[in-house]
Amino acid sequence: xxxxxxxxxxxxxxxxxxxxxxxxxxxxxxxxxxxxxxxxxxxxxxxxxxxxxxxxxxxxxxxxxxxxxxxxxxxxxxxxxxxxxxxxxxxxxxxxxxxxxxxxxxxxxxxxxxxxxxxxxxxxxxxxxxxxxxxxxxxxxxxxxxxxxx
Numbered sequence: 225x226x227x228x229x230x231x232x233x234x235x236x237x238x239x240x241x242x243x244x245x246x247x248x249x250x251x252x253x254x255x256x257x258x259x260x261x262x263x264x265x266x267x268x269x270x271x272x273x274x275x276x277x278x279x280x281x282x283x284x285x286x287x288x289x290x291x292x293x294x295x296x297x298x299x300x301x302x303x304x305x306x307x308x309x310x311x312x313x314x315x316x317x318x319x320x321x322x323x324x325x326x327x328x329x330x331x332x333x334x335x336x337x338x339x340x341x342x343x344x345x346x347x348x349x350x351x352x353x354x355x356x357x358x359x360x361x362x363x364x365x366x367x368x369x370x371x372x373x374x
Contacts, residue, residue: 230254230262282352282359289363305353312346329369
C-alpha cells in the first residue's frame, strides 16, 4: 500500500521497543481512509499475488538490461520494487542525471541523493512497479538515452 502510509515492519526482537517508541512519535494512527483501504487490501490477496508476479517479471527485465545500459546494480534487490543503481561511471551528480533523463528520455528516476547524503550523488533508484509494457518502454528509452551519450 505504497503512499497510504500503512503497513508493518519486521525487526529483530531486540529492536521492537525502540521502533515502537519512534513510531508513536511519528504518528498516532493511520488515517481513516488508509485503514479502510487496508481492510479492503486484506481481501485482495489474489490481486496482490498477480502484481507480485508482474513485478518479478519487471525486475528480471531490468536486471537483464543493466549491463546493456552501462549501469551497475548497487545492491541486490530483496523485497520491495526498486533497484538501486550505481551511476558513478556516468556522473557524480545523480540529481542532474535524473533531471536530464526525465527531460530527454521521458523516464522518471529518483536521484540517490534523496536517500544517501554521502554516496547518493552516484546512485539512482528505479521502480519496477508498473505494467510490463511500460517497463519495456522505459528500458528502450534509457537504452536510446545512454547510447546517445557515448
